[in-house]
Amino acid sequence: MVTVREIFPGVFMLDNLVATLNANPGKRVYDERLTKIDGKEYRYWDPFRSKLAGAIKKGLHEFPFTKDGKILYLGASTGTTVSHLSDIVGEKGEIYAIxxxxxxxxxxxxxSDHRSNIIPIHDDANQPNNYKEVGEVDAIYQDVAQPNQVDILIKNCDMFLKKDGIAMIAIKSQSIDVTKRPDDVFEFALMELEKYFEILEKYKLEPFDKDHLFVVLRKK
Ligand SMILES: C[S@@+](CC[C@H](N)C(=O)[O-])C[C@H]1O[C@@H](n2cnc3c(N)ncnc32)[C@H](O)[C@@H]1O
Known part of the structure; x- marks a missing residue:
């Protein structure tokens, strides 16, 4: 018998595993496991495949992704994490996925053909002017693994994030500077971020991801 506990709206712990309610029942997005409990279908959310699930497992408190919410997602890839956010924000939510x-x-x-709340945008997150029609958003999530990933986040938040909105960034030290110790890279990145944001939470993502710092920020 699995114990179901809702830890954030739309995010569940099934015993000690993270899951969301499948908005597209019967369909998998990656190779995640599906399970039915009391007539509802859940998708297990793999912390080794999604840094957001990893951060949840590490004890994340702030969760700005809500039903009907509007999100800007930078570095969407094939949509592993985006698909779980799609489960969470529901049909009236919007995820602009760059x-x-x-x-x-x-x-x-x-x-996005099966999940209408995902709006894919083929563009460079360095060029937010190219997709300025996105407009103001409730939250920004960034996972681009680029040397200038802090700058990318700042300029997107400047342009799109509402006042007091929350941003999340997965900083990959190896993408910023392979020659430096990860902790030194993180310290420098946090100093830069502090100029624009209040730093709310930070987690190293081991054992799910090596040399990544996941940071939760509030726009000043
Ligand atoms: C680590 S993967 C993202 C995984 C994804 N966030 C997930 O959890 O499912 C990083 C992605 O960022 C994309 N990317 C890198 N630089 C980018 C840029 N300047 N603009 C938009 N996407 C970028 C890469 O092509 C890659 O797909």
């Missing part, structure tokens, strides 16, 4: 690589955005576009 992805620069053509080979992966094709899968994201296929996903």
């Amino acid at each position: 992805e620069v690589a053509m080979q992966v955005i094709k899968r994201l576009i296929e996903l």
